[in-house]
Amino acid sequence: MKPTVRPATGAQQFEARHQNEAVDCQVGGDAAPSYCEALSHSSRTVLYGRDVELDTIQALLDGARLGHGGAWVVRGEPGIGKSAVVDAVIPRAEGFTVLRTLGVEAEHTWSYAGLQMLLHPLLDRIGNLPAAQAEALRTALGMGDGTGRPQRLQVGLAVLNLLVDASAQRPVYVVIDDAHWLDRDSTDALLFAARRLTTESIGMVLVVRDGFAPEFPAPGIPELTLGPLDIEASQAILDTRSDAVPYTSRDWILRLAEGNPLALLELPAADHEDPLRTIDSSNSRYSTTSRIRQAFTERIIALPEATRTLLLVAAAEETGETAVIAEAAEKLGANLSDLEPAEIDDLARYHLGRIEFVHPLIRSAAYHSATRARRIDAHRALSEAFGNGDIRHARHLAAATTGLDEKAAAALESIASYEAERGGCVAEMVALERAASFTPEAEERARRLVEASQTAYAAGLVEKALELAEKAERLTENHVLLARTALIRATVLSWAGDAGAFEVWMESAEHYAVNGHENTGYPLLRGVWNAWETGDFGKVEYANELATRFGGSNNTWAKRLARAAAGLNRRPWVTAGEAVDALRSLYDYYQPLHDDFRRFDQVLASRWRLLAGDVPAAHTAASEKVRDCREAGATSPLIQALLVQAQTQLHYGRYADAQAAATSAIELAAETNDRRALMQGRV
Incomplete structure (x- = not known):
């Protein structure tokens, strides 16, 4: 689905009247910044008393010139002078390519919206990247064929290498204003790159507002906090x-x-x-x-009513696109010429083809000073201006909806599908969760919550995945949906090392079994493995008994793993040889319940090879999985594959290689807060 905007009456004349107002602020390079503006007199005055802060940013650029780059997060309350300090260094960045963008609140849930703006000047360099990274980045930026979903790690590597490629010609200065409003996927990719700039000719600054904005944790990146002036x-x-x-x-x-x-x-x-x-x-x-x-x-409030209406519509549609704002405003009795009083009062302006507010707090004031009914009218007018087929139509339709409405819910689910094509797990989850909140019918609401939970898990948001799964469970008695929510909860608990995971695996199997569902085999097998890992062989036998009771070809997997567990732990009814044979019969096991589980299961099979004493096979399988996960950017299974690889290298006496693999696993686990993997890697 491609966003489209229909031209509005009067918009072209308005743009022509302002066409000479654009400011060219390119600094030393063929790639113009994606966002820039000349410093006004008022913004220069906030540099009083900021010598230390200016020196800090200047030192960042000086280091980047010498190939010792880095990043800073610049924090402070609104109006404290964050952007002015960052701006002031730009004229000194002679010979740099300056890349600049800003987070936009309206695009906070649009996957990779921030990256699209920032990397636009570098799009012609994407072909210089390794093929897998180039494909992932093109898909993330909406330039792919829509057939694949890029993994976040792969996109992060692509962003890093694209900036490094650009810095080969001249150093690069990257500035992200209002970084707190970046979408989660862009944030993850940029922070991944920011932590790896110490040997590059790249300086990056992320400007973050404290208060009246989302939190912006940036572990591993130094912070510069601007306090009050003396x-x-x-x-x-x-x-x-x-x-x-x-x-x-x-x-x-x-x-x-x-x-x-x-x-x-x-x-x-x-x-x-x-x-x-x-x-x-x-x-x-x-x-x-x-x-x-x-x-x-x-x-x-002192402005004419028509000007307030125009500002309200512009505040509601934060992309600032003149044509659509004009069309929506006309439905409410205003037009673009009504911007003039706000321009005279230095509240808003027409700049580089867009209506912009002079400060984010002015946007907030323009929106929240209107009544709730008037805000709803503005969103409804904007949804009509965009029309069906544009994802922004659905967003504004949802904002204009005050109760349960299947039409708004279906529109939001279509947004989720659009985001899924681009690999935006977080944006997909947000759209599905909002779709569920508008859904009148409880069963359909539960389904959308289950889809949102699955997507949250894929994005690594395990707490959110659990929250959404539990919400869905309270709404439905559908055993297949309940089996899926239990599957999600059990997976999260297992990888966290929670002792209660076994019961949830069994719960999932029992829900599947109500309808004679063949998928009982998967949770039973995972339950056996969980019990084996915790040394509770009574639970192993219980899962084995359920597999016998449920029947079905897939349940033989659980029975084989239970047999292996018994034999390798000296139970008298199974010999060690029989246990190894049972374990080897599971090497090629694969149950495609969901693609997000597939790589975990294949890493699990490489661990079984190690248990069976097939060290060469385990090493080959783990190494292949490491390569596969790196190419796909699948972070969580990559951590587990690296740990298995490290164990096999220890068997070969390759201690340096084992340490390198374990260290890589620990570093990734720290970045993703994978506590269980952190413990495994340090043992």
């Missing part, structure tokens, strides 16, 4: 607004601004008789950010 710098900024600040108001503004540069610039513009004046500046619950936003809200 009184001297604050007074210097206020001096630049001396024409707007009566002498008697200076102390009041200094107290209220609390060292925030944007507050120092904006509060003088507020009416000195408005409610801001009565606020107790010692009340920490009323933050500086809230004061700034209230100042913006007062300015927006």
